[in-house]
Amino acid sequence: MTGADLFIVLIAMVGGAIRVSTPFMFVALGECLTEKSGRINLGHEGNLVLGAMVAYAGSYTTGSPWLGVLMAGCAGLVLGALHGWICKLPKVNDIAVGIAFMSFGTGLAFFFGKPYIQPSAPRLEAIPLGDWTGNSSIAQALQVNPLFFVGIALSVFLWWAFRNMRWGLILRMTGDSAASAKAMGVSVDMVRLLATAAGGFLAGVGGAFLSLYYPGSWNEGLSSGQGLMAVALVIFARWDPVRCVFAALLFGAAGAIGPSLQSIGISQGYYFFNAAPYILTLFIMIASARSKSAAREAPGELSIVK
Template sequence: MENDLGLWAIPIAIVGGAIRVSTPFLFVSLGEVLTERSGRINLGLEGTLVFGAMSGYAVAYQTGSPWAGVLAAAFAGAIFGLVHGVLCSIPKVNDIAIGIAMMLLGMGLAYFFGKPYIQPVAPDLPSFPLGWWSDLPQVQAALRINVLFILGIALAFALWWMFRATRVGLVIRVVGDSTDAARAMGLRPSVVRTFATAAGGAFAGIGGAYLSLYYPGSWNEGISSGQGLMAVALVIFARWNPIACFGASLLFGGAGALGPALQSVGVSEGYYLYYAAPYVLTLFVLIAISSKSQAITGAPGELSITK
């Protein structure tokens, strides 16, 4: 690749890698936006992501259909979200504590039930070639776009429109901003938050299916590198805007693709440092949004981080 493209290999590899790496971030962050807009934070999405990756891979292997795996992952994520929502509806139960418990439960169940599927090979999700304009196989490989990435973009705009122009979006926003106002309107905040958490879990499950069925495209116990937890910081960074989550996901994905991009052109010194870029970015984002000198704009009023 270096001989064919020279230094152009680096931006091409970063763009292609950003698209591939950003897709799980996109789905998990969209799920967390939906959950947090209802006034609840879900730190258990890392476990949901991992369990979705395992269940999606297992079902795809058993049925021979990657789309069956995606549906299974979404269903598993919705169940995790539903359990999380029901538990958090109990009076005096802490969202953060339940989220950590659900994260550990999801990862533990995935490791236990996923052991038989470490070696078998499941079918991959389809992708589209955006590198058709080049005869270089390296460019064609770097610019293959998975169908879930396109679906994620569509969902980002659909959620943005839902929050702005539909009754469902209005209900979620009212519940997230004020429990008292929601009750005065005849709404049941705990029910709305439970269903929003379940839907957010389904999104995270789809993100997990992408990991196991496309990139990296296999099931193993180290398949997630903390995307579920980093997505919480990403949502705050995006100010709870679904479209901004898409841009932030590409930014985080680009940071994750930096190491492989530099390695592809022979830059191997500081290999592990480059792979730490997403975590360093997350740290800087958390520091930036934790400033006491300015309020967190756009945050739902009932969200625990605003109280």
């Protein structure tokens, strides 16, 4: 591998990380919001796939990709609200409900998505940030989708809101101690329902990015565990929205290794590199599972870290 090749691979990885990380970012922010309220939603994979399908269908029928994004968010919102409602029933396990919603959301998406596999819908436009360099591979890598910036802005807003806004404090209190929330007269179930619904909305938007920007088409193999990896990512980011963005970028870079190497003609081990994000996630989970700082920052009511 020459120096020029290495440069191309690195640039492709940076660009890939930006592209691949966006859905991770949205799902992770949604999951972070949900988990801060003390509940876990493992079903975001379902939201992601359904969101991708709805966004594509919405963009195809209305002609406006941004309307598609909104519709995807609403589909995710409905799934999230259902999840939140079911979890408030006594004796119902939130992890199991998440698994059920993974298959329910995916099933709905495949069912209604059949007619949209062939037609081509208008995509989201990227912002060309690298044209001034005059280098085609840099320009290619710096084609950044506006949703990426929306995600970053949102993460900073959430980070700020968790500390400074009334609802942020209520959300965190509910997540840390349901008993104290009750003592303050806060309806724990309602807070968690709203948090899960809002989290579902964000996961749906993440799905819209998949079908409307990168890879940029709707098919049944579109998502492969991004929704689930985001749950691990939130644990890794220790429930901090800003750290979620960095974790998402790291995951995106891992996911971009295979395609980047392919761009300079190395296709050996492509399938092995496909597994890189999963292996990375697993190692990160092993590393962060017994970490004391993670245990300290975890919402106290969360079933997954108990």
